[in-house]
Amino acid sequence: MKKIMLVCAAGMSTSLLVTKMEAAAKEVGDxxxxxxxxxxxxxxxxxxxxxxxxxxxVRFQKAQIEKLVADAGxxxxxxxxxxxxxxxxxxxxxxxxALNLMKK
Numbered sequence: 001m002k003k004i005m006l007v008c009a010a011g012m013s014t015s016l017l018v019t020k021m022e023a024a025a026k027e028v029g030d031x032x033x034x035x036x037x038x039x040x041x042x043x044x045x046x047x048x049x050x051x052x053x054x055x056x057x058v059r060f061q062k063a064q065i066e067k068l069v070a071d072a073g074x075x076x077x078x079x080x081x082x083x084x085x086x087x088x089x090x091x092x093x094x095x096x097x098a099l100n101l102m103k104k
Contacts, residue, residue, distance in 0.1 A: 003033045004098045006081070007042035007065075008055030017081075020091025021098075034095075043068055051098050052076055056083040077101035 004021070008014045014036035025032045037045065039058050046052070046069055054062055059080040069076050079101055085093040 001031050001033055002051070002102065003035075003049040004051045004053065005042055005045055005049040006034070006036040006053045006055065007039045007058060008036065009057050010038050013057075014055055017086065017089050017091060017094060020089055021095040022091070024092040024095040027092075039065075046072060046074060046076065049076065051102050052078045053094065053098055053101075054078070054080045056080060056086050077104060 006014045006018060018034050018036045021034050022032075025034070039054075039061055042052070043065070046065075052065060052069075054065065062078060062080060065078055069078060079097070081094055082097065084090075085097070
């Protein structure tokens with residue numbers, strides 16, 4: 001089972017997006033675990049996930065997460081969620097974005 005972690009400033013605003021992404025996954029019959037954490041907690045979970053998506057409000061921390069991943073010897077796709085999709089809570093678009101990242 002694939003695991004997608006969303007990180008944001010406090011982990012709260014992303015919870016609604018997680019619910020919508022889970023609904024999009026269920027709609028296509030995918031079994032996937034999606035969860036959201038504040039960036040400080042997310043750093044500790046890097047070994048447990050297949051993809052990391054950052055909320056637009058923490059985009060400035062992408063390089064820091066990439067360094068942590070590289071230093072740990074992990075090969076994880078990491079990217080920032082599109083601001084429009086995040087603002088519209090477009091779970092389907094964000095889920096498809098994560099799937100495409102994991103295919104690379």
